[in-house]
Amino acid sequence: MTLRIDHVTKSFGATRAVDDVSLEIEAGEIVGLVGENGAGKTTLMRIVAAELAADAGTINVAPPPSAARTAGGGGATSIGFVHQHFMLVNDFTIAENLALATGALPREAEGIIAGSGIELRGVTRRARDLSVGEKSKLELIKAIARKPEVLILDEPTSVLTPYESDELFRVMRNIASEGTAVVFISHKVREVIEVATRVVVMRRGRVVVESAKMTAEELAAAMVDTPRGDFAPVTETRTGEIVAIVGVAGNGQRELADTYLREHPRARLGFIPEDRTRDGLVAEMSIAENVALVGDGRRTPQLIEQYSIRAKGPDQLAGALSGGNQQKVILARELDRAPELIVAAEPTRGLDIEATRFVHEQLRRAANRGAKIVLITSDLDEAFALADAIQVIYRGKLSERMTPGEASSRVAALMAGVA
Amino acid sequence: MKRALAAVAVSIALLWIVGIASGHADLLRVLVTGSIGSTFAIEGTLLKSVPLLLTGLAVVIAFRAGVWNIGGEGQFIAGALAAFVAAPLGTIVAIVASILAGALWASIASLMRAWRNAPEVLTTILLNFIGIELLGYCVNGPLQEASGKYPQSEAVAASLPQLGEIHAGVALALIAAIASWFLIYRTKEGLRLRATGFNPSAAHYAGINVNAQIARGMAISGGVAGLAGGIELLGVTHRLFERFAAGYGYSGIAVALLAQLHPLATIGAAAFFGALVTGAGELQRAANVSSSVATLGQAVVILVLILFGSMRSRTS
Numbered sequence: 001m002t003l004r005i006d007h008v009t010k011s012f013g014a015t016r017a018v019d020d021v022s023l024e025i026e027a028g029e030i031v032g033l034v035g036e037n038g039a040g041k042t043t044l045m046r047i048v049a050a051e052l053a054a055d056a057g058t059i060n061v062a063p064p065p066s067a068a069r070t071a072g073g074g075g076a077t078s079i080g081f082v083h084q085h086f087m088l089v090n091d092f093t094i095a096e097n098l099a100l101a102t103g104a105l106p107r108e109a110e111g112i113i114a115g116s117g118i119e120l121r122g123v124t125r126r127a128r129d130l131s132v133g134e135k136s137k138l139e140l141i142k143a144i145a146r147k148p149e150v151l152i153l154d155e156p157t158s159v160l161t162p163y164e165s166d167e168l169f170r171v172m173r174n175i176a177s178e179g180t181a182v183v184f185i186s187h188k189v190r191e192v193i194e195v196a197t198r199v200v201v202m203r204r205g206r207v208v209v210e211s212a213k214m215t216a217e218e219l220a221a222a223m224v225d226t227p228r229g230d231f232a233p234v235t236e237t238r239t240g241e242i243v244a245i246v247g248v249a250g251n252g253q254r255e256l257a258d259t260y261l262r263e264h265p266r267a268r269l270g271f272i273p274e275d276r277t278r279d280g281l282v283a284e285m286s287i288a289e290n291v292a293l294v295g296d297g298r299r300t301p302q303l304i305e306q307y308s309i310r311a312k313g314p315d316q317l318a319g320a321l322s323g324g325n326q327q328k329v330i331l332a333r334e335l336d337r338a339p340e341l342i343v344a345a346e347p348t349r350g351l352d353i354e355a356t357r358f359v360h361e362q363l364r365r366a367a368n369r370g371a372k373i374v375l376i377t378s379d380l381d382e383a384f385a386l387a388d389a390i391q392v393i394y395r396g397k398l399s400e401r402m403t404p405g406e407a408s409s410r411v412a413a414l415m416a417g418v419a
Numbered sequence: 420m421k422r423a424l425a426a427v428a429v430s431i432a433l434l435w436i437v438g439i440a441s442g443h444a445d446l447l448r449v450l451v452t453g454s455i456g457s458t459f460a461i462e463g464t465l466l467k468s469v470p471l472l473l474t475g476l477a478v479v480i481a482f483r484a485g486v487w488n489i490g491g492e493g494q495f496i497a498g499a500l501a502a503f504v505a506a507p508l509g510t511i512v513a514i515v516a517s518i519l520a521g522a523l524w525a526s527i528a529s530l531m532r533a534w535r536n537a538p539e540v541l542t543t544i545l546l547n548f549i550g551i552e553l554l555g556y557c558v559n560g561p562l563q564e565a566s567g568k569y570p571q572s573e574a575v576a577a578s579l580p581q582l583g584e585i586h587a588g589v590a591l592a593l594i595a596a597i598a599s600w601f602l603i604y605r606t607k608e609g610l611r612l613r614a615t616g617f618n619p620s621a622a623h624y625a626g627i628n629v630n631a632q633i634a635r636g637m638a639i640s641g642g643v644a645g646l647a648g649g650i651e652l653l654g655v656t657h658r659l660f661e662r663f664a665a666g667y668g669y670s671g672i673a674v675a676l677l678a679q680l681h682p683l684a685t686i687g688a689a690a691f692f693g694a695l696v697t698g699a700g701e702l703q704r705a706a707n708v709s710s711s712v713a714t715l716g717q718a719v720v721i722l723v724l725i726l727f728g729s730m731r732s733r734t735s
Contacts, residue, residue, distance in 0.1 A: 266626025277626045284617040285610075292607070293614055293625040 001027040001061060001149055003181060004047065008057030010043055017043040020057070025150065030172055030182045032196030034189070036223055036352040037324035038310065040205040041185045042084070044154045048183075049081045061149075078104070079149030082139045084155045084323065084350060085277060089130040094120065094138055097127055099161045101142040104394050116141045117171045132159045132275055132346075133249025133378065144175060151175060152183045157191055158350040161248045161378045161415065169195045187352040189219045208311035220353060240367035244375045244387035245398065248415055252396035253345060260343045260374065266294065269335035270342035270371070274349075276323070283319025287311055290318045290332045303332040306359075324355045331359060335366055342366055346374040361385055380411065420684070424675055426724040427691060433719055434520030434712070443706055450712075453701025454694035460701070462466065462584040469592045470495070473647035473687045475678060476599050476673025477521075477640045481539075482680050483603055484636025485616035490525060490543025491604060491644040492668025493550030495522035498645025499652040500557065503659055506576040513577050514591075514649050521645015522638040524550065528635035547668065555661050562659060571660040579654040581674055586654030595643055599682040602639070612636050644668065674715050676724060 003025040010018040018040045025031055033041050046052040048059055086095050095109035105113060109123045120137045127135065136159045143151055144363070153172075157165045159277060172195060176182050177236055186192050192199055193216055201209040201222040209222045247253060254274060261271060275281035281290050300314035307328045311321060322391040327347070334342065344363060348356040363386060367373050376393075377383050383404075390407040392399040392414035399414050431447070438446025452603075454464045474491040481488035486720050501520030502513040527546060531537040552579065555570070557563075562572045579586040603609040614622040615632040647667060674692055678684035692713075699713030 074654045260625065261626075269626075271624060273624045278618070281619050282614045282621050285613060289610055289614075292610055293622075293627075 001063065001179075001181065003150055004058075004060045004062065005044070005048065006060065008044065008047055008054045008059065010040075010047060010052065010055050012043075016048065017204050018054070021205075021207050021290035022057075023200060023204075023207060023210075025181045025183065027149070027179045027181050028176050030176050030184060030195055030197045032192035032199045033183055033185045033202065033217065034187060034188070034192050034199060034223055035202035037355060038322050039202040039223075041202050042154055044202070045081065045154065045183060045185065048150070049079045049152060051081070079144035080146055080151045082136075082143045082151075082153045082156055084158070086127075086135045086139060086366050088127040088135060088138060088386045093124050093126050094130070095123040097138060098123075099144065099306040102145045104145075112145045113141055116144045117174055118144075118167065123402045131162070131254065133164060136160065137164070140171070144171070148180060150181045150183065152185070152335070154185045155187070155350050156184070157186065157188060159249060159346070159378070162380055163248065163416070165191065187223075187350075187356075189216045189223075189353070211248060212338060215253030223353065233355065240369065240371045240373065241365065241388045242367050242375055242386050242403070243389045243391065244372040244377060244383035245391050245393050246377060246380060246383045246415065247393035248410060249378055251393050253378075253393060255342055255396065256398075257345050257376060258395065260341070264341060266342070267337075268339050270337065270339035270344075270366070272330055272342070272344040272347050274376070276326055276330055281326055283317065286315045286319060287318055287321070287329055288314035290329060291336075293333075295337045296335050299336060303329075303336055307332040307362075323350050324352060327351060327359070328355070331362060331409055335362055338366075338369065338371070340371060342373045343376070344373065346378065347375070348377075348379065348382060356382075382407070383411075420679070422727045423684070423688070423724060426677070426720050426727060427455055429723045430716055430719040433723075434716055437715075443708055445706070446708065446712075450610050450695070450698035451703050452698075453705070459584075460697060463697040463700070464469055464690065464694045465585060465589055466693075467696045468689045469588050469654075470647045470651050471670055471674050471692050472592045472685060472689035473595060473650070474644050474667050475689050476596055476671075476682055477644035477647070478671050478675035479678065479680050479682050479685055480599055480603070480612075480626075480643065481525075481636055481640035482675065483609075483616045484633050484640075485619060486539045486611050486633055486637060486640075487552065487642075488525065488528075488543055488637065489540055489640070489672065490528060490546050491647075491671045492664050493543070493547040493664070494521040494524045494641040494644035494650035495642075495651070495664050495668050496550040496554045498648030499659060499663060500506035500554065500649070501645070502649035502652050503562065503572060503575050506653070508524040510577040510579060510653060513575075513653060514646065517645045517649025517652075518642040519645070521648065522642035524645065525623045525637045525641020526634065529630075529637045532633065533630055551664070554659065554663060558659050558661055558692055558734030564658075569660070571658050571677075573657075574657050575652055577653060578657060579650065586650070588650035588654040591646070591650060593686065595646065599643070599685075603682060608635075620690055644671070646673075670717065673721050676721050707718065 005021060005023040008018055008021050021044055035041050047054045089100065095106035098109045099106045099114055102112060113120050118137050118141050120134060120141060136156060140156060156168060160168060172182050184196060197210045199214050199219060200207055288297045291297045291300045304311055309325050309328045311325060318326060348359050363373055375386060387404055389401045389406055391401055392411060394414060394417050435447045437442060455458055474495060477491050478488055498517035498521040502517040505516035506513040524546060528539045528542040531542045532539060558570045558572055564571055564573045579588050611627050611632055614625060615627060615629050619629045669694060674685060674688045678688035695716045696713045699710040702708045702712060703710040
């Protein structure tokens with residue numbers, strides 16, 4: 001099977017999201033599709049999955065899929081798409097969600113999960129009660145169970161721990177070896193290098209590089225078109241401290257964050273929730289209104305400027321922003337008030353390199369200003385890059401404080417609960 | 420806005436076709452002259468529009484907090500009962516009493532939500548039944564007129580100032596509409612109310628006490644519906660009787676839907692339904708067509724509106 005993308009173009013208003021892209025994807029490949037937020041990766045793949053219509057260009061599959069494979073599949077060519085946002089029925093259990101997606105019976109769920117090679121326990125738990133990492137696994141199992149010819153994964157690792165990511169990569173290699181073409185959308189350079197058999201870099205709607213062999217430096221350089229100058233050195237007059245709480249998703253991180261919310265007046269707490277689309281912003285209200293919910297809405301124009309939020313203006317609906325820009329709005333709103341305590345849960349999930357660096361810099365600055373920062377993260381790189389102290393959360397319990405030096409040798413075991 | 424106007428146009432066309440098909444070719448003409456064709460007709464339309472505007476606003480406000488307040492009928496009755504009891508103390512006291520009573524009646528639903536997480540859609544509708552029966556008991560018992568002849572009360576002890584047939588409630592209702600708009604879109608309270616309605620989870624993480632916010636929204640909503648009952652008693656009927664609420668609480672839902680849940684658009688939607696009801700009354704007198712054609716028109720408008728809505732969401 002060959003998936004052929006031929007001169008595809010798609011515009012949203014004045015923005016050309018996908019600009020004359022041609023690409024071929026073969027069965028058994030793992031294509032790493034990388035680029036910054038807003039580069040057009042997701043839009044291109046939504047066109048491939050027939051969720052969006054292209055303005056121009058065609059998508060062809062050769063040879064055409066057999067009837068047997070299309071039956072029960074998603075879309076005409078049996079394309080599985082695991083979205084960055086969850087498409088689960090919240091009130092259904094894991095088993096019911098799987099049954100809904102696959103046409104199997106709920107009691108067959110455990111078999112389906114086992115067959116996918118992904119670990120997910122407790123099939124009678126409702127989707128709403130799952131952690132973000134677990135929800136993302138469930139989405140993946142749903143897609144794999146339909147045995148798609150093309151499997152598209154949009155930022156699947158952004159909510160996974162390193163261990164879970166490795167598990168995911170194993171699953172990806174397995175299903176590629178069985179003849180599925182896998183498209184892996186990501187910003188994480190290291191992961192793409194590790195798992196992809198071919199890398200496609202997009203920038204501002206165009207494919208700028210296509211290569212089977214790239215180093216991390218080459219890839220990172222290809223993604224951004226601005227010169228990657230280093231940030232101004234942060235002054236080392238620390239009065240504040242960043243404590244990183246690391247752990248596998250679903251070990252009580254959300255409950256921990258909620259505790260801070262309960263015990264501190266909201267006005268003096270900076271809070272960046274884990275699930276930004278659900279808990280962070282009101283999509284139906286404007287950026288300014290979302291800022292006004294917690295801070296001073298009149299400062300929105302300055303915040304848009306200062307945090308380089310890509311928006312038409314303070315009155316644009318928050319739901320119309322890209323994920324990265326939504327996160328920047330939350331960050332701007334929470335940090336602008338100069339709170340004494342900042343709780344940031346997975347603050348860089350789904351962000352590209354530049355945006356991640358920006359968030360890290362802002363958190364570092366807030367700490368230097370004297371704020372105490374609790375960074376709840378499943379990204380160990382992030383924890384080690386930022387934290388002055390590290391604690392591991394496992395089954396709702398926190399380990400003792402460790403310096404990053406002490407932590408480096410112990411974190412893995414503590415996270416797995418074998419220490 | 421466009422969608423609502425189109426729905427109105429389509430339903431008027433349908434009414435016209437129904438008229439022709441049933442041998443009442445002048446059905447539309449009578450509806451129009453009967454609702455806006457004379458001073459008398461316009462007065463009638465205005466008076467019918469006032470309770471519809473207020474019960475419509477009540478639905479809009481609660482919806483903004485994320486709750487379907489189906490209890491306008493019960494809150495309307497609670498407001499009227501309180502206004503009747505408080506009327507000997509003067510008109511202003513009676514009006515204030517009607518607002519408070521409506522708010523309290525709606526707050527019973529909020530209490531049940533806080534206590535056992537009971538959904539307002541159910542509790543408010545059940546409170547309607549209780550309100551209706553309570554009113555029936557009152558006008559057959561403690562509040563029945565001294566002659567004991569009919570199941571109705573004595574004339575109420577106060578009334579709204581009037582200009583011809585038009586009572587001051589028209590102004591109150593318009594003020595309520597503008598005040599609701601201001602509250603929802605121009606105040607911090609309104610911002611929090613809308614955030615709660617759109618995304619209670621995000622509202623919670625923004626530091627809003629979601630249950631308290633919903634309860635406040637419900638109290639305001641109930642207060643407005645109660646005011647409708649007070650105004651109807653003090654300005655139009657001057658007596659309480661069994662079918663006093665006459666479905667205004669439920670019609671408010673249709674008004675709010677036609678207004679696409681915007682407080683200012685509610686004024687236009689209430690005027691349209693008010694005209695429909697008034698015109699249908701004339702239709703019954705002049706052409707012997709049942710006035711339930713108004714209910715039919717109401718239902719058709721809302722159905723067409725919903726149809727347009729689902730068509731739009733499918734094409735986009």
